[in-house]
Amino acid sequence: MKIFSGKQIYDADKFTIEKQQITSEQLMERAAIQIFNWIHSRLQGAQIKIHLFCGIGNNGGDGLVLARHLNEHGYNIDVHIVNYSDSRSEDFLINLDRLKEKGIWPNFLNEDATFPAIAQEDVVVDAIFGIGLNRAPDDWVQNLIVHLNNSQAFILAIDMPSGVFMQDMVPSSEGAIRANYVLTFQVPKLAFFLPQTGVFVEQWEILDIGLDWEFLQGMETDYELIGKNEVLAMYRPREKYSHKGTYGHALIVGGSYGKIGAVTLACKGSLLVGSGLVTAFVPKCGYLPLQSSFPEAMVLTDSAEEKISNIDFSISPNVIGMGVGIGTHPTTAQALSNFLDNNTIPLVLDADALNILSETPGLLDKMPAQSVLTPHPKELERLLGKWENDFDKLRKVKEFSQKYDCIVVIKGAHTITVYGNRGYVNTSGNPGMATGGSGDVLTGIITGLRAQGYSALHAAIFGVYLHGRAADIAVGETGFQALIASSILDHIGKSYLDLFKVVEPEDAKEEKGK
Numbered sequence: 211m212k213i214f215s216g217k218q219i220y221d222a223d224k225f226t227i228e229k230q231q232i233t234s235e236q237l238m239e240r241a242a243i244q245i246f247n248w249i250h251s252r253l254q255g256a257q258i259k260i261h262l263f264c265g266i267g268n269n270g271g272d273g274l275v276l277a278r279h280l281n282e283h284g285y286n287i288d289v290h291i292v293n294y295s296d297s298r299s300e301d302f303l304i305n306l307d308r309l310k311e312k313g314i315w316p317n318f319l320n321e322d323a324t325f326p327a328i329a330q331e332d333v334v335v336d337a338i339f340g341i342g343l344n345r346a347p348d349d350w351v352q353n354l355i356v357h358l359n360n361s362q363a364f365i366l367a368i369d370m371p372s373g374v375f376m377q378d379m380v381p382s383s384e385g386a387i388r389a390n391y392v393l394t395f396q397v398p399k400l401a402f403f404l405p406q407t408g409v410f411v412e413q414w415e416i417l418d419i420g421l422d423w424e425f426l427q428g429m430e431t432d433y434e435l436i437g438k439n440e441v442l443a444m445y446r447p448r449e450k451y452s453h454k455g456t457y458g459h460a461l462i463v464g465g466s467y468g469k470i471g472a473v474t475l476a477c478k479g480s481l482l483v484g485s486g487l488v489t490a491f492v493p494k495c496g497y498l499p500l501q502s503s504f505p506e507a508m509v510l511t512d513s514a515e516e517k518i519s520n521i522d523f524s525i526s527p528n529v530i531g532m533g534v535g536i537g538t539h540p541t542t543a544q545a546l547s548n549f550l551d552n553n554t555i556p557l558v559l560d561a562d563a564l565n566i567l568s569e570t571p572g573l574l575d576k577m578p579a580q581s582v583l584t585p586h587p588k589e590l591e592r593l594l595g596k597w598e599n600d601f602d603k604l605r606k607v608k609e610f611s612q613k614y615d616c617i618v619v620i621k622g623a624h625t626i627t628v629y630g631n632r633g634y635v636n637t638s639g640n641p642g643m644a645t646g647g648s649g650d651v652l653t654g655i656i657t658g659l660r661a662q663g664y665s666a667l668h669a670a671i672f673g674v675y676l677h678g679r680a681a682d683i684a685v686g687e688t689g690f691q692a693l694i695a696s697s698i699l700d701h702i703g704k705s706y707l708d709l710f711k712v713v714e715p716e717d718a719k720e721e722k723g724k
């Protein structure tokens with residue numbers, strides 16, 4: 211699913227209005243009725259106090275339309291206009307008049323207003339700012355936002371949590387509504403998925419307001435949300451007359467004394483996603499543990515006992531996963547540098563291989579084109595230097611990706627895979643994955659997919675999805691805390707099977723149950 215910029219959404223609104231021959235005010239009515247239906251189907255007329263806080267633009271207009279419909283259905287509402295500017299939008303004004311015609315006089319909040327008391331059991335509708343926010347709200351509006359956040363009431367935000375920008379950072383941790391639920395129009399917004407701005411969105415859902423589908427489909431976007439539908443298109447089926455040679459040979463180079471487990475996890479990841487063969491290249495101390503714990507892997511050893519000192523092998527793998535557990539000893543760094551001088555085999559680079567690349571001048575230039583890098587936030591910072599905020603981070607990663615023609619997998623909740631100017635935002639995964647070794651499994655998975663002939667970009671996007679999905683399935687058995695990297699491995703098979711599971715619609719299930 212594509213993630214659009216603010217400008218693209220305004221363009222789609224405009225196109226839809228012209229094509230469907232409707233007015234913008236009718237589109238607003240349509241959008242707000244969707245919100246009303248969502249609330250009405252859940253509250254079913256319950257007399258909970260609903261406070262609607264409406265700005266003076268179209269987001270506020272949505273709030274006013276919603277207020278009118280809630281009133282018509284007998285809900286207990288209070289409407290507050292957050293009067294932060296005199297530039298009221300036309301559709302806001304039309305709907306303000308309609309509300310007044312119904313005998314509802316909103317409470318106007320200005321700079322010196324006392325904020326209304328809100329009880330914990332009330333509901334707050336946040337319609338202060340939507341995608342039009344273009345500068346930090348005034349101090350008094352920020353104070354109102356803090357007041358709403360502190361109320362402990364359930365906050366339902368329309369389109370965006372107010373204070374969250376489409377393309378920029380929230381100025382302070384208290385500068386935006388912390389929404390329990392965001393009902394967003396037509397398309398997901400990038401800010402929902404970044405660590406610094408995603409914290410303002412507990413849950414979100416898209417409401418289809420009928421923007422022109424063909425227009426949306428035809429637009430190129432900088433970001434895409436990756437779910438099952440997107441990765442299914444990448445999936446390569448197993449063929450009947452195939453053999454292990456058909457599915458490639460992955461080599462995992464890594465390990466050092468005390469960190470051989472990382473290599474075992476990566477080797478398992480490679481084989482479990484379907485690589486035909488996997489070999490580990492480890493220091494001598496890794497030979498016995500690997501051979502005894504994972505018989506399916508072949509093992510080659512370095513001449514050194516405890517660290518990688520010379521990456522030299524006589525096999526012909528078609529991809530190498532490099533770096534898990536490898537350490538940053540100068541001897542190992544030199545070995546990596548020497549290896550890169552002559553290597554043409556595709557690479558997946560992780561962990562200390564990335565740290566060595568960051569520390570050694572000129573080494574990044576030696577990476578073969580289409581290398582996949584899988585940094586966690588600290589490793590990414592070593593590669594790029596500091597960034598101002600998550601949006602700046604994405605800009606920097608795109609520049610880096612273009613400069614070195616590489617794929618960068620920015621790991622975290624909602625891992626984002628970047629190639630060139632595009633970012634692919636993952637939707638699978640959970641906080642149980644914040645556990646040692648889960649990244650090693652991912653390196654193995656991406657390497658194993660690459661071995662089977664997936665392109666570097668598809669191996670990264672698909673691998674990140676499978677990895678997160680395996681953890682999502684695992685967590686049903688382990689809970690978050692007891693999820694360990696091996697649990698992810700144990701559920702890779704199920705995450706493949708899950709790709710083809712057809713979800714029965716709820717009404718079909720009910721029909722059967724009768």
Ligand SMILES: NC(=O)C1=CN([C@@H]2O[C@H](COP(=O)(O)OP(=O)(O)OC[C@H]3O[C@@H](n4cnc5c(N)ncnc54)[C@H](O)[C@@H]3O)[C@@H](O)[C@H]2O)[C@@H](O)CC1
Pocket residue numbers: 220223234237238239241265266267268269270271272294295299338339340341342343344345346347348368369370395419
């Ligand atoms: N036809 C449309 O365009 C539709 C728009 N819809 C709603 O319209 C929203 C966008 O509306 P708007 O473009 O009016 O923008 P907003 O309602 O988000 O913001 C209001 C206006 O305030 C001004 N502003 C921005 N930051 C400010 C600040 N810090 N202090 C004071 N003023 C500030 C801007 O000029 C902005 O246009 C969407 O999020 C959505 O809720 C929906 O009604 C669906 C249809």
Ligand SMILES: Nc1ncnc2c1ncn2[C@@H]1O[C@H](COP(=O)(O)OP(=O)(O)O)[C@@H](O)[C@H]1O
Pocket residue numbers: 561585586621622623624625639640641642643644645646647648649650651652677
């Ligand atoms: N809160 C989270 N939600 C979803 N995924 C997470 C979360 N925390 C970590 N992960 C995932 O777990 C993995 C951790 O990788 P990494 O930090 O390299 O671990 P290690 O080095 O211990 O193997 C990444 O794939 C990351 O996206």
Ligand SMILES: [K+]
Pocket residue numbers: 269336337338339340367368369370371372
């Ligand atoms: K809002």
